[in-house]
Amino acid sequence: MVDRVQELLKENENLKRIIQNNHIYTLDDQIAQFISLCMVHMKRIITELRLEEYDPKNIERIKRLMNFFENLKQEVEKNIYAIDTLHSLSLDIKQTFLKGWLNKMKTVSFINFKGGVGKTTISVNTAYALSNTLENIKVLFIDNDKQGNASNWLGADLSKGSIAHLMMGDATVKEIIQHTNYQNMDLIPADNGLIDVQSALIKNESVNQATILKNALKAVEKDYDICIVDNPPDINVSVLNALAITDEVVIVTTPDPDSLSGADQMLKQINMVKALNKRLTIRGILVNSYTSDDSTFTALDDLKGYELPIFKTKIHYATKSAKKNLILARRSNKTIFEQYPNCLVARDIWQFTKELLYIK
Protein backbone atom coordinates (compact mmCIF):
# COMPACT_ATOMS: atom_id res chain seq x y z
CA MET A 1 0.00 0.00 0.00
CA VAL A 2 2.74 2.44 0.97
CA ASP A 3 4.54 1.79 -2.37
CA ARG A 4 1.39 2.54 -4.27
CA VAL A 5 0.94 5.78 -2.35
CA GLN A 6 4.53 6.75 -3.08
CA GLU A 7 3.82 6.14 -6.74
CA LEU A 8 0.78 8.37 -6.60
CA LEU A 9 2.70 11.08 -4.80
CA LYS A 10 5.29 10.96 -7.57
CA GLU A 11 2.53 11.25 -10.11
CA ASN A 12 1.19 14.23 -8.23
CA GLU A 13 4.59 15.91 -8.56
CA ASN A 14 4.58 15.18 -12.31
CA LEU A 15 1.14 16.71 -12.65
CA LYS A 16 2.28 19.83 -10.83
CA ARG A 17 5.19 20.10 -13.25
CA ILE A 18 2.84 19.71 -16.22
CA ILE A 19 0.71 22.52 -14.80
CA GLN A 20 3.69 24.82 -14.40
CA ASN A 21 5.36 24.05 -17.71
CA ASN A 22 2.25 24.10 -19.81
CA HIS A 23 0.33 27.12 -18.57
CA ILE A 24 -2.46 24.75 -17.82
CA TYR A 25 -5.14 27.44 -17.87
CA THR A 26 -5.00 27.33 -21.68
CA LEU A 27 -6.07 23.68 -21.71
CA ASP A 28 -9.70 22.84 -21.96
CA ASP A 29 -11.78 22.79 -18.82
CA GLN A 30 -11.96 19.04 -18.65
CA ILE A 31 -8.22 18.60 -18.13
CA ALA A 32 -7.92 21.55 -15.79
CA GLN A 33 -10.77 20.21 -13.68
CA PHE A 34 -9.24 16.76 -13.69
CA ILE A 35 -5.96 18.01 -12.40
CA SER A 36 -7.46 20.06 -9.61
CA LEU A 37 -9.54 17.03 -8.62
CA CYS A 38 -6.36 14.97 -8.52
CA MET A 39 -4.83 17.46 -6.15
CA VAL A 40 -7.81 17.46 -3.84
CA HIS A 41 -7.97 13.69 -3.70
CA MET A 42 -4.26 13.33 -3.22
CA LYS A 43 -4.49 15.55 -0.18
CA ARG A 44 -7.29 13.38 1.10
CA ILE A 45 -5.20 10.23 0.68
CA ILE A 46 -2.41 11.77 2.64
CA THR A 47 -4.74 12.88 5.42
CA GLU A 48 -6.35 9.48 5.54
CA LEU A 49 -3.01 7.73 5.77
CA ARG A 50 -2.22 9.74 8.81
CA LEU A 51 -5.22 8.27 10.55
CA GLU A 52 -4.93 4.98 12.42
CA GLU A 53 -3.02 2.58 10.19
CA TYR A 54 -4.88 -0.63 10.86
CA ASP A 55 -8.41 0.58 10.50
CA PRO A 56 -9.96 -1.56 7.74
CA LYS A 57 -12.36 1.26 6.85
CA ASN A 58 -9.44 3.52 6.01
CA ILE A 59 -7.92 0.88 3.77
CA GLU A 60 -11.27 0.55 2.02
CA ARG A 61 -11.49 4.32 1.54
CA ILE A 62 -7.99 4.47 0.12
CA LYS A 63 -8.79 1.67 -2.29
CA ARG A 64 -11.78 3.62 -3.53
CA LEU A 65 -9.62 6.67 -4.04
CA MET A 66 -7.10 4.58 -5.99
CA ASN A 67 -9.82 3.45 -8.36
CA PHE A 68 -10.96 6.98 -8.75
CA PHE A 69 -7.42 7.96 -9.67
CA GLU A 70 -7.08 5.17 -12.17
CA ASN A 71 -10.17 6.42 -13.98
CA LEU A 72 -8.94 9.99 -13.97
CA LYS A 73 -5.55 8.90 -15.25
CA GLN A 74 -7.23 7.26 -18.22
CA GLU A 75 -9.11 10.50 -18.86
CA VAL A 76 -5.84 12.42 -18.99
CA GLU A 77 -4.21 9.87 -21.25
CA LYS A 78 -7.03 10.42 -23.73
CA ASN A 79 -6.10 14.10 -23.75
CA ILE A 80 -2.36 13.63 -23.68
CA TYR A 81 -1.96 14.82 -27.27
CA ALA A 82 -3.33 18.25 -26.38
CA ILE A 83 -0.89 18.48 -23.48
CA ASP A 84 2.01 17.46 -25.65
CA THR A 85 1.21 19.98 -28.35
CA LEU A 86 0.70 22.90 -26.03
CA HIS A 87 3.81 21.94 -24.16
CA SER A 88 6.08 21.95 -27.16
CA LEU A 89 4.56 25.12 -28.56
CA SER A 90 4.97 27.09 -25.37
CA LEU A 91 8.49 25.81 -24.83
CA ASP A 92 9.77 26.54 -28.28
CA ILE A 93 8.12 29.82 -29.05
CA LYS A 94 11.17 31.72 -27.82
CA GLN A 95 13.21 30.13 -30.59
CA THR A 96 10.76 31.56 -33.05
CA PHE A 97 11.22 35.03 -31.66
CA LEU A 98 14.96 34.59 -31.79
CA LYS A 99 14.71 33.74 -35.45
CA GLY A 100 13.00 37.09 -35.89
CA TRP A 101 10.05 35.60 -37.71
CA LEU A 102 7.71 37.80 -35.74
CA ASN A 103 9.64 41.02 -35.34
CA LYS A 104 6.82 42.88 -37.10
CA MET A 105 3.30 41.91 -38.11
CA LYS A 106 3.70 38.87 -40.34
CA THR A 107 0.97 38.32 -42.90
CA VAL A 108 0.19 34.83 -44.17
CA SER A 109 -2.31 34.41 -47.03
CA PHE A 110 -4.12 31.15 -47.74
CA ILE A 111 -4.76 30.93 -51.45
CA ASN A 112 -5.90 28.80 -54.38
CA PHE A 113 -8.01 29.69 -57.44
CA LYS A 114 -9.78 26.41 -57.02
CA GLY A 115 -12.81 26.41 -54.73
CA GLY A 116 -13.45 24.01 -51.88
CA VAL A 117 -9.85 22.95 -51.24
CA GLY A 118 -9.95 23.88 -47.53
CA LYS A 119 -8.59 27.44 -47.44
CA THR A 120 -11.21 28.63 -44.97
CA THR A 121 -11.09 25.51 -42.81
CA ILE A 122 -7.34 25.66 -42.45
CA SER A 123 -6.95 29.44 -42.14
CA VAL A 124 -9.63 29.80 -39.44
CA ASN A 125 -8.31 26.92 -37.38
CA THR A 126 -4.67 27.90 -37.80
CA ALA A 127 -5.52 31.43 -36.64
CA TYR A 128 -7.21 29.94 -33.58
CA ALA A 129 -4.23 27.67 -32.89
CA LEU A 130 -1.90 30.64 -33.06
CA SER A 131 -4.00 32.98 -30.94
CA ASN A 132 -4.99 30.44 -28.34
CA THR A 133 -1.68 28.77 -27.76
CA LEU A 134 0.99 31.36 -27.89
CA GLU A 135 0.99 33.76 -25.02
CA ASN A 136 0.83 37.45 -25.89
CA ILE A 137 0.48 36.81 -29.60
CA LYS A 138 -2.25 38.91 -31.19
CA VAL A 139 -3.78 37.62 -34.38
CA LEU A 140 -5.71 39.62 -36.95
CA PHE A 141 -7.88 37.51 -39.25
CA ILE A 142 -8.90 39.08 -42.54
CA ASP A 143 -11.76 37.51 -44.44
CA ASN A 144 -11.10 38.54 -48.02
CA ASP A 145 -13.82 36.42 -49.61
CA LYS A 146 -17.21 37.76 -50.70
CA GLN A 147 -18.72 34.42 -49.58
CA GLY A 148 -17.95 35.46 -46.00
CA ASN A 149 -17.47 31.84 -44.92
CA ALA A 150 -14.75 32.59 -42.38
CA SER A 151 -16.77 35.54 -41.00
CA ASN A 152 -19.78 33.30 -40.47
CA TRP A 153 -17.62 30.65 -38.89
CA LEU A 154 -16.15 33.17 -36.47
CA GLY A 155 -19.58 34.56 -35.67
CA ALA A 156 -19.00 38.03 -37.14
CA ASP A 157 -21.48 40.85 -36.66
CA LEU A 158 -21.71 42.23 -40.17
CA SER A 159 -23.81 45.21 -39.11
CA LYS A 160 -20.55 46.69 -37.80
CA GLY A 161 -19.08 47.00 -41.29
CA SER A 162 -16.82 44.86 -43.42
CA ILE A 163 -13.73 44.85 -45.59
CA ALA A 164 -15.92 46.19 -48.41
CA HIS A 165 -16.39 49.46 -46.48
CA LEU A 166 -12.66 49.65 -45.99
CA MET A 167 -11.90 49.07 -49.65
CA MET A 168 -14.40 51.73 -50.68
CA GLY A 169 -12.97 54.25 -48.23
CA ASP A 170 -16.29 54.38 -46.37
CA ALA A 171 -14.81 53.36 -43.02
CA THR A 172 -11.46 53.26 -41.28
CA VAL A 173 -9.84 50.01 -40.27
CA LYS A 174 -10.38 50.77 -36.57
CA GLU A 175 -14.08 51.19 -37.22
CA ILE A 176 -14.51 47.79 -38.81
CA ILE A 177 -12.17 45.55 -36.82
CA GLN A 178 -14.16 43.46 -34.37
CA HIS A 179 -13.28 41.12 -31.52
CA THR A 180 -13.95 37.44 -31.95
CA ASN A 181 -14.90 34.98 -29.20
CA TYR A 182 -11.18 34.49 -28.71
CA GLN A 183 -9.22 36.86 -26.55
CA ASN A 184 -6.25 37.22 -28.87
CA MET A 185 -7.96 37.17 -32.25
CA ASP A 186 -9.65 40.10 -33.99
CA LEU A 187 -11.44 40.02 -37.31
CA ILE A 188 -12.00 42.10 -40.40
CA PRO A 189 -15.11 40.40 -41.78
CA ALA A 190 -16.39 40.15 -45.34
CA ASP A 191 -19.70 39.69 -47.07
CA ASN A 192 -21.09 39.97 -50.58
CA GLY A 193 -20.54 43.73 -50.44
CA LEU A 194 -17.14 42.82 -51.91
CA ILE A 195 -18.83 42.08 -55.25
CA ASP A 196 -19.65 45.78 -55.76
CA VAL A 197 -16.15 46.76 -54.66
CA GLN A 198 -14.61 44.97 -57.63
CA SER A 199 -16.58 46.88 -60.24
CA ALA A 200 -16.42 50.21 -58.41
CA LEU A 201 -12.64 50.04 -58.12
CA ILE A 202 -12.10 49.04 -61.71
CA LYS A 203 -13.93 52.22 -62.78
CA ASN A 204 -12.01 54.43 -60.39
CA GLU A 205 -8.59 55.11 -61.87
CA SER A 206 -7.65 57.80 -59.38
CA VAL A 207 -6.51 55.37 -56.66
CA ASN A 208 -3.77 52.78 -56.73
CA GLN A 209 -6.06 49.76 -56.84
CA ALA A 210 -3.71 47.19 -55.36
CA THR A 211 -2.54 49.04 -52.27
CA ILE A 212 -5.80 50.16 -50.65
CA LEU A 213 -5.68 47.44 -47.99
CA LYS A 214 -2.00 48.00 -47.37
CA ASN A 215 -2.54 51.69 -46.66
CA ALA A 216 -5.63 51.06 -44.57
CA LEU A 217 -3.89 48.50 -42.33
CA LYS A 218 -1.02 50.81 -41.43
CA ALA A 219 -3.08 52.22 -38.54
CA VAL A 220 -3.27 48.84 -36.79
CA GLU A 221 -0.28 46.80 -37.86
CA LYS A 222 1.55 47.56 -34.62
CA ASP A 223 -1.32 46.02 -32.66
CA TYR A 224 -0.89 42.52 -34.10
CA ASP A 225 1.84 39.93 -34.47
CA ILE A 226 0.29 37.73 -37.12
CA CYS A 227 -2.29 38.46 -39.78
CA ILE A 228 -4.02 35.53 -41.46
CA VAL A 229 -5.89 36.16 -44.72
CA ASP A 230 -8.51 33.80 -46.11
CA ASN A 231 -8.85 34.40 -49.83
CA PRO A 232 -11.59 33.63 -52.37
CA PRO A 233 -11.22 31.02 -55.12
CA ASP A 234 -10.59 33.83 -57.52
CA ILE A 235 -8.10 36.39 -58.73
CA ASN A 236 -9.50 39.88 -58.44
CA VAL A 237 -8.73 43.28 -56.96
CA SER A 238 -9.29 41.91 -53.44
CA VAL A 239 -6.73 39.14 -53.91
CA LEU A 240 -4.21 41.56 -55.39
CA ASN A 241 -4.68 43.74 -52.32
CA ALA A 242 -4.09 40.74 -50.08
CA LEU A 243 -0.93 39.82 -51.98
CA ALA A 244 0.33 43.37 -51.59
CA ILE A 245 0.31 42.96 -47.78
CA THR A 246 1.42 39.33 -47.70
CA ASP A 247 4.77 38.08 -46.46
CA GLU A 248 4.12 34.41 -46.99
CA VAL A 249 1.67 32.62 -49.24
CA VAL A 250 0.37 29.20 -48.34
CA ILE A 251 -1.11 27.52 -51.39
CA VAL A 252 -3.73 25.10 -50.15
CA THR A 253 -4.46 22.24 -52.50
CA THR A 254 -6.19 18.91 -52.49
CA PRO A 255 -4.34 16.08 -54.21
CA ASP A 256 -6.30 16.10 -57.45
CA PRO A 257 -5.45 17.42 -60.94
CA ASP A 258 -7.99 20.32 -60.90
CA SER A 259 -6.69 21.76 -57.66
CA LEU A 260 -3.11 21.39 -58.81
CA SER A 261 -3.85 23.34 -61.98
CA GLY A 262 -5.46 26.06 -59.79
CA ALA A 263 -2.20 26.20 -57.86
CA ASP A 264 -0.28 26.47 -61.13
CA GLN A 265 -2.24 29.54 -62.30
CA MET A 266 -1.90 31.04 -58.85
CA LEU A 267 1.86 30.84 -59.06
CA LYS A 268 1.94 32.88 -62.26
CA GLN A 269 -0.14 35.62 -60.63
CA ILE A 270 1.97 35.64 -57.51
CA ASN A 271 5.12 36.07 -59.54
CA MET A 272 3.53 39.10 -61.23
CA VAL A 273 2.67 40.67 -57.88
CA LYS A 274 6.22 40.27 -56.65
CA ALA A 275 7.03 43.49 -58.49
CA LEU A 276 4.54 45.23 -56.20
CA ASN A 277 5.59 43.58 -52.96
CA LYS A 278 9.20 42.54 -52.66
CA ARG A 279 8.63 40.72 -49.35
CA LEU A 280 6.15 38.33 -50.93
CA THR A 281 7.33 34.75 -50.85
CA ILE A 282 5.63 31.44 -51.41
CA ARG A 283 6.08 29.65 -48.15
CA GLY A 284 4.80 26.41 -49.55
CA ILE A 285 2.10 24.16 -50.84
CA LEU A 286 -0.13 22.64 -48.18
CA VAL A 287 -1.87 19.41 -49.09
CA ASN A 288 -5.35 19.04 -47.66
CA SER A 289 -7.71 16.04 -47.75
CA TYR A 290 -4.78 13.66 -47.85
CA THR A 291 -5.50 9.95 -48.10
CA SER A 292 -3.04 7.11 -48.45
CA ASP A 293 -3.90 5.89 -51.95
CA ASP A 294 -2.29 5.71 -55.36
CA SER A 295 -4.05 8.74 -56.85
CA THR A 296 -2.82 10.88 -53.95
CA PHE A 297 0.73 9.61 -54.37
CA THR A 298 0.61 10.43 -58.11
CA ALA A 299 -0.69 13.94 -57.33
CA LEU A 300 2.09 14.45 -54.81
CA ASP A 301 4.65 13.44 -57.42
CA ASP A 302 3.13 16.01 -59.79
CA LEU A 303 3.40 18.64 -57.07
CA LYS A 304 7.14 18.08 -56.82
CA GLY A 305 7.35 19.25 -60.43
CA TYR A 306 6.58 22.83 -59.33
CA GLU A 307 9.89 23.03 -57.52
CA LEU A 308 8.24 24.80 -54.62
CA PRO A 309 8.46 23.91 -50.96
CA ILE A 310 5.77 21.48 -49.87
CA PHE A 311 4.80 21.48 -46.21
CA LYS A 312 5.81 18.25 -44.53
CA THR A 313 2.49 18.24 -42.70
CA LYS A 314 -0.44 16.93 -44.72
CA ILE A 315 -3.99 17.57 -43.53
CA HIS A 316 -5.78 14.24 -43.68
CA TYR A 317 -9.18 13.80 -45.22
CA ALA A 318 -11.77 13.80 -42.46
CA THR A 319 -14.12 10.86 -42.51
CA LYS A 320 -17.00 9.69 -40.35
CA SER A 321 -17.18 11.45 -36.98
CA ALA A 322 -14.34 13.84 -37.85
CA LYS A 323 -16.23 15.01 -40.94
CA LYS A 324 -19.44 15.33 -38.94
CA ASN A 325 -17.66 17.36 -36.30
CA LEU A 326 -15.99 19.58 -38.89
CA ILE A 327 -19.42 20.51 -40.23
CA LEU A 328 -20.84 20.85 -36.73
CA ALA A 329 -17.95 23.06 -35.64
CA ARG A 330 -18.59 25.44 -38.50
CA ARG A 331 -22.30 25.52 -37.87
CA SER A 332 -21.91 26.22 -34.18
CA ASN A 333 -19.18 28.88 -34.58
CA LYS A 334 -16.57 26.72 -32.93
CA THR A 335 -13.13 25.79 -34.12
CA ILE A 336 -12.31 22.13 -34.68
CA PHE A 337 -10.10 22.30 -31.58
CA GLU A 338 -13.07 23.20 -29.43
CA GLN A 339 -15.43 20.81 -31.17
CA TYR A 340 -13.27 17.69 -31.49
CA PRO A 341 -9.69 18.35 -30.33
CA ASN A 342 -8.38 14.84 -30.79
CA CYS A 343 -9.51 14.26 -34.38
CA LEU A 344 -6.88 13.86 -37.06
CA VAL A 345 -7.68 17.18 -38.78
CA ALA A 346 -7.17 19.08 -35.50
CA ARG A 347 -3.89 17.27 -34.87
CA ASP A 348 -2.72 17.96 -38.41
CA ILE A 349 -3.57 21.65 -38.16
CA TRP A 350 -1.59 21.86 -34.88
CA GLN A 351 1.29 20.22 -36.64
CA PHE A 352 0.99 22.61 -39.58
CA THR A 353 0.88 25.59 -37.19
CA LYS A 354 4.14 24.45 -35.64
CA GLU A 355 5.70 23.98 -39.06
CA LEU A 356 4.56 27.46 -40.06
CA LEU A 357 6.33 28.83 -36.98
CA TYR A 358 9.44 26.76 -37.69
CA ILE A 359 8.88 24.76 -34.52
CA LYS A 360 10.18 21.24 -35.18
Ligand SMILES: Nc1ncnc2c1ncn2[C@@H]1O[C@H](COP(=O)(O)OP(=O)(O)OP(=O)(O)O)[C@@H](O)[C@H]1O
Ligand atom coordinates in the same frame (compact mmCIF):
# COMPACT_ATOMS: atom_id res chain seq x y z
N1 LIG B 1 -9.41 17.74 -44.45
C1 LIG B 1 -10.70 17.74 -44.77
N2 LIG B 1 -11.39 16.58 -44.77
C2 LIG B 1 -12.71 16.55 -45.10
N3 LIG B 1 -13.42 17.62 -45.46
C3 LIG B 1 -12.78 18.80 -45.50
C4 LIG B 1 -11.40 18.93 -45.16
N4 LIG B 1 -11.04 20.23 -45.30
C5 LIG B 1 -12.14 20.88 -45.70
N5 LIG B 1 -13.20 20.04 -45.81
C6 LIG B 1 -14.56 20.36 -46.23
O1 LIG B 1 -14.51 20.81 -47.58
C7 LIG B 1 -15.45 21.85 -47.77
C8 LIG B 1 -14.75 23.08 -48.34
O2 LIG B 1 -13.85 23.56 -47.35
P1 LIG B 1 -13.49 25.12 -47.26
O3 LIG B 1 -14.73 25.94 -47.22
O4 LIG B 1 -12.53 25.27 -46.15
O5 LIG B 1 -12.76 25.31 -48.66
P2 LIG B 1 -12.35 26.69 -49.38
O6 LIG B 1 -11.14 26.42 -50.16
O7 LIG B 1 -12.29 27.77 -48.36
O8 LIG B 1 -13.61 26.92 -50.32
P3 LIG B 1 -13.88 28.26 -51.17
O9 LIG B 1 -12.91 28.23 -52.28
O10 LIG B 1 -15.30 28.13 -51.62
O11 LIG B 1 -13.66 29.43 -50.26
C9 LIG B 1 -16.13 22.09 -46.42
O12 LIG B 1 -17.34 21.39 -46.41
C10 LIG B 1 -15.15 21.50 -45.44
O13 LIG B 1 -15.81 21.03 -44.26
Ligand SMILES: [Mg+2]
Ligand atom coordinates in the same frame (compact mmCIF):
# COMPACT_ATOMS: atom_id res chain seq x y z
MG1 LIG C 1 -13.24 29.63 -48.36
